[in-house]
Amino acid sequence: MLTDKLTQLQTIFKQMERALIAYSGGIDSTLVAKVAYDVLGDRALGVTAVSPSLLPEELEDAKIQAATIGISHELVNTHEMDNPNYTSNPVNRCYFCKSELHDTLKPLALKRGYPYVVDGLNADDLQDYRPGIQAAKERGARSPLVEVGITKLEVRQLSQGLGLPWWDKPAQPCLSSRFPYGEEITIEKLQRVGRAEIYLRNLGYHNLRVRSQGDTARIELAPEKIKEFVATTDLDKLVAKLQELGFIYVTLDLEGYRSGKLNQEIVGKNVANTLS
Structure with missing residues (x-):
């Protein structure tokens, strides 16, 4: 049951007590941010990485959505474009992007007293070639949607059920x-x-x-x-x-x-x- 999965998701955040959300403004990480805030309140923080690979319009959407949810929201600059392993665009390009992201977020989380960095990976993402998953895993990030087995369709269903107006927002990768x-x-x-x-x-x-x-x-x-x-x-x-x-x-x-x-x-x- 979808309600059971939502309960499991809420339980994960209760056990975390404090969490920093790698928040892109996409539907997946926005659902994670919403549930984290509902459970943790001001003990949840959404952080959006800003770089040339993020559309300015997507950044503005992320700001608006975070304000609607109520979660504290900060921006950090990432510098994957300085890494030739990224700009040469090998098949594992995403590994270097996520390495830069989590090498930026993890020290920030520890400095601010957040024991967990959480991303918006969903269960369907495991079916595609996504080398960035390994980079996040190596740096200790957690993926609650995957832990609960929540698919992309269920992300949208849960988002709609929670009253998020962007529940049908198209996917927008970097x-x-x-x-x-x-x-x-x-x-x-x-x-x-x-x-x-x-x-x-x-x-x-x-x-x-x-x-x-x-x-x-x-x-x-x-x-x-x-x-x-x-x-x-x-x-x-x-x-x-x-x-x-x-x-x-x-x-x-x-x-x-x-x-x-x-x-x-x-x-x-x-x-x-x-x-x-």
Whole structure:
């Protein structure tokens, strides 16, 4: 029962007594922050990492959501872009990102008297290739949603049941996930992709990605939205806008958006991650 899982989640925080939440503003970490605050009150702290891979709009959402919940909220700067192991974009790029995140959060937590750093990893995340899980595990972070076995769908159901207005918010991983492995990541490229996605959101499309490969932008939309997009969008204006941002070619992925699509190129290789 979903109510039983919520009770188990609450029990975890009661046992922690104090917790620092790695709070991105996404639906998963926001649910964790909500439950942590409901249980711990001012003994829970949400901390958002700010870097070029986070859309400014996502940061503003995180601030608004934290204020709505009531949880104390702070920002810290992370510097993964200074690490060539990250910017060279290897298949384990996420490991170096999460290493930087937790190497920043863990000392902060200990300094402030929080014995636990908690993230928003959910049970479904274990089914995808996510090397960052290992980095968090190595640094002692806990993942209550995984510990209870809460899936992405259940995150949304619990969020809706708790009255969180963003329960159906689309997933929004860091902008670095828009680049094929092996293509160097730069601040300029991140900003280009981010502005392109904002432009498309302003057209009314929210569950989307703009994948970047060299000078090409590949737009991914929800499959059921593709025909509407082609029929109603001023394509010449769209192309001109994305070329203004720095792309040369603008394409539409006819398969549509699918989470983790860039990982399909490494399926079958000897990569794995677990929390066991």
